[in-house]
Amino acid sequence: MATIAPTLGQGFLNFSWFGNGFQGIRIGSCSSPASQLPGWYLSGDYSVQAWMAAGAGQSVSSLLPIAAAKTVFIGGATTTAAGSPTTDASGLWQGLVTDTGFPRGAATIQVRAWYDPNHNTSWDQALAFGVNSGKSSVLNITLVGNNDPTVNSLDTVGMAPFNVGILSCPEPSAFALAGSGAALLFFRRRK
Amino acid sequence: MDSRSRRIQTNNLSSGYELVGSKQPLSGSIVNLGLNLYSSANPVNQILKWNVGAQRYVIYTRVTFGSGWIPSVPIINVGEGFLTRLAAPYSWVQNFTVQ
Helix, strand or coil: CCCCCCCCCEEEEEEEECHHHCCCCEECCCCCCCCCCCCCECCCCEEEEEEEEECCCCCHHHCEEEEEEEEECCCCCCCCCCCCCCCCCCCCEEEEEEEEEEECEEEEEEEEEEECCCCCCCHHHHHHHCCCEEECCCEEEEEECCCCCCCCECCCCCCCCCEEECCCCCCHHHHHHHHHHHHHHHHHHHC | CCCCEEEEEEEEECCEEEEECCCCCCCEECCCCCCCCCCCCCCCCEEEEEECCCCEEEEEEECCCCCCEECCCCEECCCCCEEEEECCCEEEEEEEEEC
């Protein structure tokens, strides 16, 4: 089985994001689990991972998950609206200075987060299970050597916050249409 | 007669990155060594220690809750250097008393 052995030429990043001190990753309008409400900041029951490709400006379809650049959000489970980036670092994460396996220099990165209470599922499984998931915009990052203290993080490349939710979120109009249909059926049966 | 010798030493740290160490031969948490950094938003105040075994930096970030540091309060050994990454200059004042 092929493995990637660290060499001096490999590129590192600091897989952390502190949201400029006040921003964080939050739950969007449709949530699974439903007990987690829109606007709440994510905590330790969510995993977050970097998807990357060598070179700047690569397409989303070329990005690969980086096993070493995977961690969980700071804190315990996402159970209340009380958590925030400024009170307990909810919505943020601090990973390690990580060997990406790609060479030093320009790379493309996207961050993906998903509900993973036991920290044993992948992004693809989260999509299949229909639980909360979300991803950042695609960014360029410069990877440096292992001994470079100026190693880039998601903060230094300007990652903006994003929301997580379920992909098959019904539009409000779909709810209204379904409600109208149910009402129509009800009245027809009464006649 | 008071035989103790007291001395105050100040390490003026710059904003951005700086390679520093305690001016006094002490070990312990940076809080006990007098380096009481405040938390900052952008950039966050951090300390970087070189991990010899892993051959990479371990980054400690100052926060406003818990122990005040993520992942833990940095521990500095005697004579050990480390990097500070600060949003603004900071004066690290150490009082040293010899009994």
